Amino acid sequence: MTALLIRTHHLIAGFALLTLAACGDTSPKWEPQDMFGSPAEKPVDERYRAMIDFKALSRDEAGVEYAAGPSATVLGAVEEAVALCQEKGGKGCKAVRVGLTWVDGLDSDGIKAVMETYRNTMLAEATQASNAGNAGAANWLAFHYAVRGENLGEAERLIKRALQVAPDDPGALDTYGLVLYKQGKYQEAEEIFIAVNKAMPTAEHLAHFADNALAMGKTEMARAAYQRALGAQPSAVLSQEIQKRLLALDLGGGSATQ
Template sequence: MNSLPDRHPSKFKMLRFSVLSLGLLGLAACGDTGPKWEAQDMFAAPTQQKLDDRYRAMIDFKAMARDDAGTEYAAGPSATVMGAVEDAVATCQQANAIGCKAVRVGLTWVDGLDQQAIESVMASYRDTMTAEAYQAAIQGNMGAANWLAYHYAVRGENLGEAERLSKQALQVAPDDPGALDTYGLILYRQGRYQQAEEVFIRVNKAMPTAEHIAHFADNALAMGKTEMARAAYQRALQAGASPVLSQTIQKRLLALDLGGGGSAAQPTQ
């Protein structure tokens, strides 16, 4: 196994990188992030800007999008190939460009392919990473176990197996923010919102990144805590959300403004 990208920072030994080497555990974007941090602190203004680009994991491939005018929009570093593709297209769209489309997926140039063919390439990357993660997890790689558990949680698939893998990872690093966030997502997907809230509070005490804050907001929304969710989504935007995450949050905020919300949805990522 040569590479295993991870959306979550972790103390686990990874094959290509270690988030600990970035030295970002001290960065704060959520105001008071000390031991007394509570959910209500979401309503306070953040005191520092999170360096989100430095937080995101370094990997050796990128993605690229291009508009009809020929302007290219590169994405990377990013946690996964799929995430980089989404970031590249979203960056193009945020520039109000016309005809935004992916032209590079990881190491594969897809310029000229139709959308179905591009999605097939992305699915191939996803399947390869999932298979590699599964084999590595069997061999005791807890970073791989956490990645695979997160992969299942985001998609709402194999949640029983996801919980097993997540707990396996937490046995090695019980206080790791990335592993805890994965476990919180699984609880959220299972409808165990009160337990998930407690986990997400722990996560944000330790590492209040835009993604972690947004996960807290998703869970708050599912619990019917709409004002708490709104404040948390806004906090995530202020913490330097990626283009894709920013678009998702804006849609959630619009739904709240229109009187929607309150039910569990696909986790922001």
């Protein structure tokens, strides 16, 4: 998806992974891959360029490799790479590269440790950039908190700051809607998500609207939105999640996990 920074999220199969996301474009542009460099600096060096262009790799037991990127974050690309492997029918899919780090041969704890290092570095960079007034970083950080359901008061403060810079940006508005949804303010979130999807009905935006509708008890509205999201070219990870939600609705249950 595009808008204030590109984002990808959710859990990788087999690991209790930490979720990161980023959303679209702002000025100056900030992405978590630009670690250790300020947003005002000239082009990133080759290490960071490689990270942006090739952020994660998975491999199946037959040796076939699946690369994810360039739109995903470093951590989001890991779950996407594994999901791509699974989607293509691969057996024994596992992550073999995270960002610039080869993790082939590491156990799950070792891989999680590598990802934790990336997470901590990205959060530190995002906080620094946000404190320096970068709206894209503020949006990224707010979305990260919202997805994890933590620091929601700070997330609201951050996203409102980003919206002062880009009040009509669909990505920033989607983040704001997600924060409201996580706070249980479903009616307010619904109004935001409607505006977002009128402007940019991506699979992720539609899924957020559907999650909120489900929380409000509007199951048929949620079902229709999930189905539309499936037709909007969702990522492999999001596609799997939407199908699980639809199956739960078909079985007479289903509630969006906050």
